[in-house]
Amino acid sequence: MMSKEITFTLVELCQTVDISQDELVEIVELGVIVPLQPEQVRWEFDYPALSHLRRARRLRAELDLDWPGIAIALTLLERVGELQKENRRLHRQLARFLQTPETR
Template sequence: MATVTVTFTITELCLRTGVSEEELTEIVGLGMIEPHQPQADTWLFDDSAVTIVHRAVRLRNELELDCRELRWR
């Protein structure tokens, strides 16, 4: 049986999750998700990153956090 690996570029992940590239960069900086090759010119994320980013956005909204002030910290 073949294994299928799904990956997302930064743009694709942002479109799928509704976060900006700046927010995504901060999420990566906090270690919540990690690109496959962090030193590469183009980051690629696996499909589990979608779930994690959705969870982070949901928690931010539920807790009514202002990320402009907190900068995801």
């Protein structure tokens, strides 16, 4: 059985998240979210884009930043997550390296 992916038009996404179309266009131009096919005239967005947009709106309300500031904050948060993941991987690798021969 195939599952159909849920998508949202520009208008549906604006209504769901309660933002104007102009704001959404700015958000897309800043790279905060990306339409499924950016080259198309009629943009569609998937559920992860909706989730990402909700997170961006929450940050905007909490930090009182404009959209360019939110784009930077999200980029930095994503990078922190990547670095944390790499740090965990390196800690596991170091733990294996430091094991004594008797425990191997």
